[in-house]
Structure formats: structure tokens, C-alpha cells
Amino acid sequence: MCIDSSFRIAFALSTCPRVCCWSRKRFPVASSSIQAKFKGFFSDEPVKGPFPGRFRNWYLTKRDVAEVWCYRGSLGISSLSLGSCLVLGSFFPQSPHWLLDLSIWLSTLSLGVALQFIHIYAKVLKQALQILWLVGVLGALYVQLSSPSNELVLETLKNPSLLLFSGWTVVSLTGLLFKEAFCYRQYEAVALTLIVPFVALGHFFSVLSNEAATVMMSSFSLLYIYFSLRKFSSPIVDDIGDKSVFEYLEKTDR
DSSP states (O other), X not given: OHHHHHHHHHHHHHHOHHHHHHHHHHHHHHHHHHHHHHHHHTOOOEEEEEEOOSSSOEEEEHHHHHHHHHHHHHHHHHHHHHHHHHHHHHHOTTSOHHHHHHHHHHHHHHHHHHHHHXXXXXXXXXXXXXXXXXXXXXXXXXXXXXXXXXXXXXXXXXXXXXXXXHTHHHHHHHHHHHHHHHXXXXXXXXXXXXXXXXXXXXXXXXXXXXXXXXXXHHHHHHHHHHHHHHGGGSOHHHHHOOHHHHHHHHHHHO
């Protein structure tokens, strides 16, 4: 009797015109409102300008602002996640190993988002960094799934040669840092461009002692966090560059 009554109530509600009308009208309105706000963030509505460019004056749009914030936010998450992995491994060695892998994966995936929104004049260079990142992600998945322990961080620490699979994400990060160092001459970006490949190659060839590796990784993590957080204080247009150059290159590629 209880099941039969519940079925009748559910059937009555589903066939009630008022309920159906409410469900059809209220949820689509909320959904369309969210979609409209999302599209508004990535619209081409000018918000500032004009700025002088090499080929013409250009305007900063809402899309530009949203992409820059996505870029900076992704770098911030990537650096903080990497830092949390080092803190867990150094000061909390008894913590679950899956937390280390989770931190590394969050850092790696955030880097991928940053590479999606980075502004580089040469489109082929941006695509090359994205391909290197993707190869590294697939390699990291292979290392984690094929290892007996299904652990990424510890297996890579034990077997430096595994960087041949996952280390391509480090190459893509180095490319991003080189772009930042070349464009803005920030000392932390220049230092990171040198430290990252030095630590990776040192671990790969097993020429770094545990103490030296710890010091280098700690320096890298602190500088990476400082670099990513400092970007939030710089003007939005700094991460855009000369927008007229992007528009010119886009036309010539067609």
C-alpha cells in the first residue's frame, strides 16, 4: 500500500500541469541566465583602450580579461599544488602517498589550463608546448598505471629514467617560464628557467645528492609560487601583449 500510494503521488505530480509548467520554465531560465553570464565574461565588449599597436590601435575586451585571469589563476593553483606536494613529502612523510600524486596531478592539469590561455605570438610555439604537455600527461598516466604500486611520485623518485615518460610536462613548463623571462625580464622567471631543467636533468642522470635535490626543489617551489602570485599584481595588458600582432598573424594564416 505504501509503494502504491507513493507511485500514485509521483504520477500525479508528473502529470500536474502546474508542476510541469514550473519545471519547464524555472530551470531553463536559470540555465540560460548562467550561460548568458558565462558568455558575458568571454564577450568581445571593449573595457579599456585604445592601446597603440604595431599595426593598429586595439582594445582590451572582456574576453581578454577573462583569459588572463584564467591564465594567472591556473599558474597559481599549479604552483601551490606543487608546493603542497613538497611540504607533504618533506615534513609529513607518513602522509598517504595518494596525496602526493593528487597534488602533482592538480599542478600538472592546472599547467595545461595555463598553456591553453597563454598569449604567444607564434601559434606553432604555443601548440608545441601543449603537445609536449599532453605527451607528458600520457606518460605520467602510463607510469602510474603500469607501476606495481600505482604511485607516480614515489616511482619517479626511485627510477629517474621514468622522466622519459612524464618529464615532457617539465619541458612545457620550462617553455612557459622562458616566454615569461624573455618578455618581462623578471628575475624569478629567469631563475626558474635555469633551475627547472637543471633539477630535472640532475635527477634523470642521478648526479644530485638528496640534500642538493631538496634544496633545489625547495628553491624552485618557492620561486614558482612567488612568480605566479606576483603576476596578479601586474596590469592585464602585460599578459596580452600587442593584440594587433595577434590579429595580423591570424589573418596571414588564413
